[in-house]
Amino acid sequence: MREPKSLARFYEGTEQIVTIDRDSPPRVLFSGEDLLLEDLPVGTKVIYPKPPIEGLSNVKSAIRWAINHPEGCDPLHAMLRPGMKVTVAIDDISLPLPPMRTPDARQQVLEVILPLLEESGVDDVHLVIAIALHRRMTEAEMKRMVGEKIFDAYYPDRYYNHDAEEPGGCVTLGETEHGEKVIVNRRAAESDLLIYVNLNLVPMDGGHKSVGTGLTNYEGVKAHHTPDHIRKSHSYMDPERSEMHRSVDRIGRYTDRNMNVFHIETTINNRMFDGALGFLMKREEDYTDGDRLKLAGMRAALRNMPSLAKRKMFQAVPAAYDVIAVHAGRTEPTHAKILERSWAQYAVDVDFQADVAIFPIPFVSPYNVNSILNPLLVQVMACGYFFNFYRGKPLVKKGGTLIITHPCSDLFDPEHHPSYIEFFHRLLPETRDAEVLERKYEREFAENPTYVHMYRTGNAYHGAHPFFMWYWGENGRQHLGRIIAVGADNEHVPRMMGWESAQTLSEAIDMARAVHGRGAEIAMLHHPPIVMTQNLG
Amino acid sequence: MAEARKAAFFDVDGTLVRTNIVHAFAFYATNQGTILGTAWKTAKLLASIPVFMATDRVNRKVFNELFYSYYEGQTEDRLETLAEELFEDVLKPAIYGGTPRLIEDCRRAGCRIVLVTGALDFTVRHLARHLGADDVIANRMRFVQGVATGRVVPPIIEGAHKALVIRDYCVKEGLQLEKSFAYSDSFSDYPMLAVVGHPAAVNPDARLARVARAYEWPIIRTTEG
Numbered sequence A: 001m002r003e004p005k006s007l008a009r010f011y012e013g014t015e016q017i018v019t020i021d022r023d024s025p026p027r028v029l030f031s032g033e034d035l036l037l038e039d040l041p042v043g044t045k046v047i048y049p050k051p052p053i054e055g056l057s058n059v060k061s062a063i064r065w066a067i068n069h070p071e072g073c074d075p076l077h078a079m080l081r082p083g084m085k086v087t088v089a090i091d092d093i094s095l096p097l098p099p100m101r102t103p104d105a106r107q108q109v110l111e112v113i114l115p116l117l118e119e120s121g122v123d124d125v126h127l128v129i130a131i132a133l134h135r136r137m138t139e140a141e142m143k144r145m146v147g148e149k150i151f152d153a154y155y156p157d158r159y160y161n162h163d164a165e166e167p168g169g170c171v172t173l174g175e176t177e178h179g180e181k182v183i184v185n186r187r188a189a190e191s192d193l194l195i196y197v198n199l200n201l202v203p204m205d206g207g208h209k210s211v212g213t214g215l216t217n218y219e220g221v222k223a224h225h226t227p228d229h230i231r232k233s234h235s236y237m238d239p240e241r242s243e244m245h246r247s248v249d250r251i252g253r254y255t256d257r258n259m260n261v262f263h264i265e266t267t268i269n270n271r272m273f274d275g276a277l278g279f280l281m282k283r284e285e286d287y288t289d290g291d292r293l294k295l296a297g298m299r300a301a302l303r304n305m306p307s308l309a310k311r312k313m314f315q316a317v318p319a320a321y322d323v324i325a326v327h328a329g330r331t332e333p334t335h336a337k338i339l340e341r342s343w344a345q346y347a348v349d350v351d352f353q354a355d356v357a358i359f360p361i362p363f364v365s366p367y368n369v370n371s372i373l374n375p376l377l378v379q380v381m382a383c384g385y386f387f388n389f390y391r392g393k394p395l396v397k398k399g400g401t402l403i404i405t406h407p408c409s410d411l412f413d414p415e416h417h418p419s420y421i422e423f424f425h426r427l428l429p430e431t432r433d434a435e436v437l438e439r440k441y442e443r444e445f446a447e448n449p450t451y452v453h454m455y456r457t458g459n460a461y462h463g464a465h466p467f468f469m470w471y472w473g474e475n476g477r478q479h480l481g482r483i484i485a486v487g488a489d490n491e492h493v494p495r496m497m498g499w500e501s502a503q504t505l506s507e508a509i510d511m512a513r514a515v516h517g518r519g520a521e522i523a524m525l526h527h528p529p530i531v532m533t534q535n536l537g
Numbered sequence B: 001m002a003e004a005r006k007a008a009f010f011d012v013d014g015t016l017v018r019t020n021i022v023h024a025f026a027f028y029a030t031n032q033g034t035i036l037g038t039a040w041k042t043a044k045l046l047a048s049i050p051v052f053m054a055t056d057r058v059n060r061k062v063f064n065e066l067f068y069s070y071y072e073g074q075t076e077d078r079l080e081t082l083a084e085e086l087f088e089d090v091l092k093p094a095i096y097g098g099t100p101r102l103i104e105d106c107r108r109a110g111c112r113i114v115l116v117t118g119a120l121d122f123t124v125r126h127l128a129r130h131l132g133a134d135d136v137i138a139n140r141m142r143f144v145q146g147v148a149t150g151r152v153v154p155p156i157i158e159g160a161h162k163a164l165v166i167r168d169y170c171v172k173e174g175l176q177l178e179k180s181f182a183y184s185d186s187f188s189d190y191p192m193l194a195v196v197g198h199p200a201a202v203n204p205d206a207r208l209a210r211v212a213r214a215y216e217w218p219i220i221r222t223t224e225g
Helices: A005-012 A059-068 A105-119 A139-146 A148-154 A208-214 A218-222 A227-231 A243-258 A275-281 A289-304 A307-316 A331-346 A375-386 A418-427 A434-447 A449-457 A465-471 A474-479 A492-497 A505-516 B021-029 B035-058 B060-071 B076-094 B099-108 B121-131 B159-173 B187-195 B206-215
Strands: A017-019 A027-031 A034-038 A045-047 A085-090 A124-129 A159-161 A170-175 A181-185 A193-200 A261-268 A323-329 A347-349 A354-360 A390-392 A396-405 A482-486 A500-502 A522-525 A532-535 B006-010 B111-120 B135-139 B141-144 B147-152 B181-184 B198-202
Touching: A027 A354, A027 A396, A034 A289, A034 A505, A059 A105, A059 A261, A059 A323, A085 A105, A085 A208, A105 A124, A105 A139, A105 A148, A105 A193, A105 A261, A105 A323, A124 A139, A124 A148, A139 A148, A139 A159, A148 A159, A170 A243, A181 A218, A181 A243, A193 A208, A193 A331, A208 A218, A208 A243, A208 A331, A227 A243, A227 A434, A227 A465, A227 A474, A261 A331, A275 A289, A323 A331, A331 A347, A331 A532, A354 A375, A354 A505, A375 A396, A375 A418, A375 A465, A375 A474, A375 A492, A396 A474, A396 A505, A418 A434, A418 A449, A418 A465, A434 A449, A434 A465, A449 B099, A449 B181, A482 A492, A482 A505, A492 A500, A500 A505, B006 B099, B006 B159, B021 B076, B060 B111, B060 B147, B076 B121, B076 B141, B076 B147, B099 B111, B099 B121, B111 B121, B111 B159, B121 B135, B135 B159, B159 B187, B181 B187, B187 B198, B187 B206, B198 B206
Parallel strands: A045 A522, A085 A124, A085 A193, A124 A159, A193 A261, A347 A532, A354 A396, A354 A522, A390 A532, A396 A482, A482 A500, B006 B111, B006 B181, B111 B135, B181 B198
Antiparallel strands: A017 A045, A027 A034, A170 A181, A261 A323, B141 B147
16 A cells, blocks of 8 residues: 655655754654654754655566566576575565565565476475575564465474584585685575575665675674774775775675576565554655644653553564565675666765754664664664765764664663673673773674573574674764764663763763854754765765 | 583573472482382472472572581482483483573583582483583582492582582682683572672572672573574
């Protein structure tokens, strides 16, 4: 159901950047599961997402066309032989955010290719969720992602999560010219054909990163998830300027030379909210009386709800994303086409760098679907993802101030994030230096048998995962002069992160102006939905 | 034996297997060789259950002393002979599905595998071998002329003593206590968990679950394979 035609028409006639003046209405900012309503200083530039690109009218046709007209190789049906061994790898629940309405894009791809495999006499087919070091998906989540029919036919023997810690579960194909180990899931490596079904949410995803990260183990991920790689990535949302992607690409090219890999990549628009929450897609100038009423009602309800209920409520609402592109074939040409569409959706041209940037932090990240956005994940959203939402120059100047809005509660999910708890409470009080943390503690956490066990048998992120989350904030931390958390419900979390605290947004802006002057240029990314800045000047 | 500088210490009853020391004794009580003997021991055990429960609540050490006194008069040969059957019939089917993998994960991490239990050594020896443990720290029955006295060689391995023997074991074996791991299901093993660098609660009872949450210790479930 595609509702906001009128909204799309409206957006087409407007700019993505609104400069606040004296008559501007207050802005709506996410602060975890709460919504703030704040007056911003006159002159603040608020950068809005582009309107959602129109979705494909017939996704399955587009999938069929893509696999029959692939980039750089024969059509999929021409690669199939009776009796061959095929592994279909699928992106996990970290994409998209929040999970999309059913049918998920992955289900639609599988509904096209699995019958094709069957008709071609290919019976030895396994579906492997490329979780890398993420948590295992639950049975219910797995069913939702591929639909009941496929789930019933393949689960559990032929539809399962990749296990990065299974003894002998991965094989080393070799080393790149830079000495990076190329390690891949054994089943995938030993298959005659690996089909990777991806869902690109942001330009960081997909391409060589799919196999190179999703189907490897700790040693494989460690090759490029280092503080040094992140420091040299400008940004990691922009693969051409990302040291992490350069490493991943070397690994991927090696993989492609040694394995038969066929990619089916999809990407989606940014229609994160619709229906009752559709007003969150609008800019505040365009709110109707009904929208304002909904906002007031929602804020009142959120104020009176316990945080668990708020979290459940937000996580229960799937996003109304539409698939906007499907391409298939060899890794690089396929991914290039997908990236083009992804940037077309997200990139907003800017010609300035601000002294002060405001990033509202919402309730969800790739690593807390159906869980808590714990302090480390707040950090990765602020210094990692949102800071890296740029192409060319960062939105904020070197040494500038970042203001985030989030309660920063000292809350962790012991089932999903057990190693995060130890990382946060044992290691961060000792040091925030990513290189020291990597050198002294990363392997200890990675090999901790309790965490290994919880990763393999429960739904826990790998023991090393909190380290990678800390590294992912590394280029943000190196670039920014100061970070101020607005509305933190405690003092110690911001302090342990090396941040300052402010009770209100205006107090934080005053603190920033004390350093940058009254004339400081202030900009705000109005997300969600996702918006990225492009400053190539 | 693994050349590890760290160890993983496992409580047994409720942690690795779903039985407890009463199951072991019940097995012996119901296998006395004569109908009269079996009937007498079984009746005595059943009659004592309320006493056991009450004592266990008050003092685990007293419980153990009282409990082990029920072994008095049994021959060492018989206890040893029945231990294998005890393992095959009682303990082996009671091993939690997730136990072998947890132990394997610890071994892969370079840990020496040590079972630390309040049970009698001969009752867990076969289990330890089956699970691939490197060592067992357990209570030892005192025998006089091949007959059980009903008293164990002190100190009784339970509660705080588990922590002490683990500490001594690490010193003796050159292991690093702060790098070592401990796993238990019961709050009574709090000292053993607190003494190592990396404690974890396994299928915890309500009290241990509360403590684990308070101290932010990982909580593991092994009841399912």
